[in-house]
Amino acid sequence: MNIRRVFAMAYKEALQIWRDPRSLAIALLMPLMQMTLLGYGVSLDIKHVPLCVFDQQNNQQSRGIVERFVSSGWFSISHTLTRQAGIRHAMDRGECIAALVIPANFSRRLATTGSVGVQAIFDATDVNTTNIAIGYMQGVVALINARIDARWAAAHGVRLPRTGQVDLEQNTWFNETLDSRNFIIPGVVAVILALVGAQLTSLTVSREWERGTMEQLISTPVTALEVMLGKLVPYFVVGLIDAVFCLAAAAWWFGVPFRGSILTLFVTTALFILVVLDIGYLISVRIHSQLGASQVALLITLLPTTLLSGYTFPIDQMPAPIRALTFFVYPRYYVTILRAIFLKGSGLADLWAPSLGLLVYAVIIIWLAARAFRKRLD
Amino acid sequence: MSSASEFAVHTEGLTRSFGSTLAVRQADMAIARGEIFGLVGPDGAGKTTIMRMLAGILPPDTGTISVDGVDVIGDAEGAKRHLSYMPQRFGLYEDLTVTENIFFYGELFGITRQKRLARSRELLTAAGLTPFQDRLAGQLSGGMKQKLGLVCALIHTPRILLLDEPTTGVDPVSRRDFWAILYNLRESGVTILLSTAYMDEAERCSRLALLHAGEIRYCDTPERLKQAMPGALLAVTSQDPRALRQWIAGQAGVLGVLLMGDRIHVRVDDAARRVPELKALLARQGINDAVIVPAEPGIEDVFVALIGARTAP
Numbered sequence: 001m002n003i004r005r006v007f008a009m010a011y012k013e014a015l016q017i018w019r020d021p022r023s024l025a026i027a028l029l030m031p032l033m034q035m036t037l038l039g040y041g042v043s044l045d046i047k048h049v050p051l052c053v054f055d056q057q058n059n060q061q062s063r064g065i066v067e068r069f070v071s072s073g074w075f076s077i078s079h080t081l082t083r084q085a086g087i088r089h090a091m092d093r094g095e096c097i098a099a100l101v102i103p104a105n106f107s108r109r110l111a112t113t114g115s116v117g118v119q120a121i122f123d124a125t126d127v128n129t130t131n132i133a134i135g136y137m138q139g140v141v142a143l144i145n146a147r148i149d150a151r152w153a154a155a156h157g158v159r160l161p162r163t164g165q166v167d168l169e170q171n172t173w174f175n176e177t178l179d180s181r182n183f184i185i186p187g188v189v190a191v192i193l194a195l196v197g198a199q200l201t202s203l204t205v206s207r208e209w210e211r212g213t214m215e216q217l218i219s220t221p222v223t224a225l226e227v228m229l230g231k232l233v234p235y236f237v238v239g240l241i242d243a244v245f246c247l248a249a250a251a252w253w254f255g256v257p258f259r260g261s262i263l264t265l266f267v268t269t270a271l272f273i274l275v276v277l278d279i280g281y282l283i284s285v286r287i288h289s290q291l292g293a294s295q296v297a298l299l300i301t302l303l304p305t306t307l308l309s310g311y312t313f314p315i316d317q318m319p320a321p322i323r324a325l326t327f328f329v330y331p332r333y334y335v336t337i338l339r340a341i342f343l344k345g346s347g348l349a350d351l352w353a354p355s356l357g358l359l360v361y362a363v364i365i366i367w368l369a370a371r372a373f374r375k376r377l378d
Numbered sequence: 379m380s381s382a383s384e385f386a387v388h389t390e391g392l393t394r395s396f397g398s399t400l401a402v403r404q405a406d407m408a409i410a411r412g413e414i415f416g417l418v419g420p421d422g423a424g425k426t427t428i429m430r431m432l433a434g435i436l437p438p439d440t441g442t443i444s445v446d447g448v449d450v451i452g453d454a455e456g457a458k459r460h461l462s463y464m465p466q467r468f469g470l471y472e473d474l475t476v477t478e479n480i481f482f483y484g485e486l487f488g489i490t491r492q493k494r495l496a497r498s499r500e501l502l503t504a505a506g507l508t509p510f511q512d513r514l515a516g517q518l519s520g521g522m523k524q525k526l527g528l529v530c531a532l533i534h535t536p537r538i539l540l541l542d543e544p545t546t547g548v549d550p551v552s553r554r555d556f557w558a559i560l561y562n563l564r565e566s567g568v569t570i571l572l573s574t575a576y577m578d579e580a581e582r583c584s585r586l587a588l589l590h591a592g593e594i595r596y597c598d599t600p601e602r603l604k605q606a607m608p609g610a611l612l613a614v615t616s617q618d619p620r621a622l623r624q625w626i627a628g629q630a631g632v633l634g635v636l637l638m639g640d641r642i643h644v645r646v647d648d649a650a651r652r653v654p655e656l657k658a659l660l661a662r663q664g665i666n667d668a669v670i671v672p673a674e675p676g677i678e679d680v681f682v683a684l685i686g687a688r689t690a691p
Contacts, residue, residue: 008485012474019473019514216469216527219433220486221458375454377436 001229005222009230013204017234024238027200031192031242035249038188039181049133050078052087052096056104065102065118068144074136087121097123098133114152174343185256186338187311189246190272194305194331195298196242197276198283200235202297205284205373215377224373228366232277239273250342259345267348268341271358272334275365279330282369304329311335333357385444386411386538386569387432392441394427401427403592405441409571409585414564417573418580418681419589425573426466428589429542432571433463446537459487461538462531466546468523470530472516476507479515479530487534494533501529504559506552521552528559539563541572545579557582577678586677590685604675607683609633610649613673614656615641616665625663626656636682643679644670 017024051069055062069075078096081087087099101119103109109116120137124130153159175182205227208214217227247265251258280297287293307313308322309331315323326332333354340346348355385408392405402424409415417425430436432445434454443450448457470479477498484494502508505525510518515526524544531539545553557579560570572583580586580600587597596603616622623642627635631652634645646652653670660668675683 002488004488005486008482012471012478012482015478016471016473211472212465212467213469213471215430215435215465215467216463216530218435219458219461219463219465220483221455221488222486223455375435377430 001223001225005226006230006233009222009227010233013231014234017238027196027238028241028245031196031246032249034192034195035188035246038192039185039249039254046129046132046136047074048076049074049098049129049136050096051075052079052081052090052099053077053102054081054084054087054099055102057102057106059107061107061110062102065106065144066100069100069137069140072136072140072143074133074140091121091123094123097126097129098137110148181254182256182343183339184312185250185254186342187309187335189243189250190309190331190334190338191305191311192246193239193243193269193273193334194276194309195301197235197239197273198280198297198301199294200238201232201277201280202284202293203290204231204235204281206288206290206293209288210290218375218377224375225370227373228278228281228370232274232281235277236270236273239277240270243269243273256342258342260341261345261347264346264348264351265341268334268337268351268355268358271355271362272330272337275330275358275362278362278365278369282365282372285369285372305331308332309335327357330358330361333361385409386413386446387415387571388442388444389432390442392428392431392438392443394431394436394438400592402431402438405594407587407594407597409569411569412564412567413584414560414570414572414582416580416583416586417571417589418575418577418586418677419573420575422591423589424592425589426542427592429463429465429540429571429573433461433540434458435463460536461540462534462536463540464527464531464542464544466542468527470515470523470527473514475512475514476502476518476526477511479526480533483530484533489534497533497535498529501532501559504555504562505529506555519549519552521548521556524548525552525556525559528556532559532563535568537568539568539570539572541570543573543575545574545576553579577676577681580677588681588685595685600677603677603680603684607645607675607680609645609647609683611673611675611679612644612646612649612653612656612670613638613641614644614668614670616660616668618665622660622665622668625659625665629656629659631655634683636679638678643673643675645679645683 053066055066066077070077075098079086079090081090084101087096087101090096091099099121101121103116103118106116106118118141120134122130122133205214208217247269250256279301283297283300284293287296305311308315308318308326308329310326311331315326315332318326336354337351337358340351344350387407387409389405389407392402392407393400394402405424405428407415417428419425427436431438432443432450434445434450434457437451445457446460448460450457471482474482480498481494484498489497499508502511505522505528507522507525507529510522515523518526528541528544531541545556548556560572563570572579574580583600585597585599586603587594588603589595596606598606614622614626619637619640619642623635623637626632626642626644631647632644633647636643636645644656646656649672656670657668660666
């Protein structure tokens, strides 16, 4: 390998990137745009569940109950209904996903029997959301009950029995606020870099075939390895800038806590970008048209990365064969690494397994790509 | 095989097909050092395929190639160090400037900075490109692009230069510059192999291979090829050369008729006998302004006579 030829190749490629400001702008702004879309779009938290209220009692006490739901922050009242049929109507139009029905004899039943039923109706088309909303509602009701008990006890001068109770004291580590965004955003960064990185390099060799510059290039003594390294260097810089953009947005814009070291982040990110760029390069070597190469790059990165990297769908929950498949999906290693660095502050020593996974991947892909490039026309 | 290294380019039985199409069949060539060797033939005759095989970027199906004593099939990369190939389609980077393209190719061949600067100054002057050094290659005219291609191909002083239709679509002034550079090169001992469909260009070569349908039919100096042409050539001029051709074609003793712009070239078996006959024939048809004189055959006439097809439409 001749380092001068690698440098010449890299310099030429950098000039070409620089002379095409539109593509460069896309390469640098696209990740930020995707970051905004995916960062805001993908959230597993449900806040302000739209709630319809059909309060048949409508007195101070029942309004107090409704008020407890609103002040919990989990619900917001979308409709205050006067007819039972209104619930169906509101759900059909998607204006609420939960409804609360308070019976007309609410206060009297509570006063006489000490217990009263309120009805909750859910739109269960989205099971996940419904389960979460049910959980929220049980939480609110438990609070209401505790307050009723306390008031009753105070009014009757009775001490409530505290025997035989186990209180669960919850401690959530690493993501104390249980904010799903902290979990998802690092995954989003990995997905975006995987997509953008492969796109960046997928055009670099096919462009030379299309424009006719390849025929002259392969008639020189330049080697396949020199072409690859030379072409990857400038894109590596672009990829790192993209990574800085995305990671900075994750930490400062989306406020994901960053607890790890910059060095660990840099080493693993550089490794990941190398893998991602080389995947694109490999595609570019095999497919001689720019459009084809870019489409294949999108196709083979998009689905595995979004479905099997574990960035939203937990790998632990997948059936065993699918789980085995995820080991071939290189972003899964980086998703794991990023989450650990951001939330747990893990160092390279803790992350040896996924880092090794990336390293092995990098070596194999580089070897394949260098071999795939033939200095021949057929 | 032992003699292969004495030649700049030596091929034996070179054959290559694409699918069911035989592009090149059994091509044997022996090109001496310092020759300007021309591959002449119509489109699809196999010129580009031969060039690519010699450049080491397209392996032949069968046959041997030796370029500057290096076996191209066994050691294509070794051969590439001493040859330069200029493809038919412009192969430089249009989004790089003239200087940047030269720098890039200079670096790929590992020449020193001083040598690159000295050589590019010399070549740019010869090509008349000095004022355009900072212009993007994509913004050069067709002729300037081809000259830049030549400059890049020559920056490392190759021993063998392969040029695939280098002057197609190039203006006459640029073509003159181009040829001036080639003649200079030959004096410094560089072997030049070029393909062309231009007959005036073929005349400038030291030797020619006439290609048709993938086969080298004849290979000799332009002079000897002309001598090998059977029959004698007559130039006939008149107001309406097309009408002339119509009457003359197919007459006894007429071997071929070729429309050459404002006149026709008629190849006959015996000039002394046929000239009076043709004059009489034309007079009978009421063509009285026809002038018939003996003519020197060009490569076009030779090609048509020997192969029975024209090189260019």
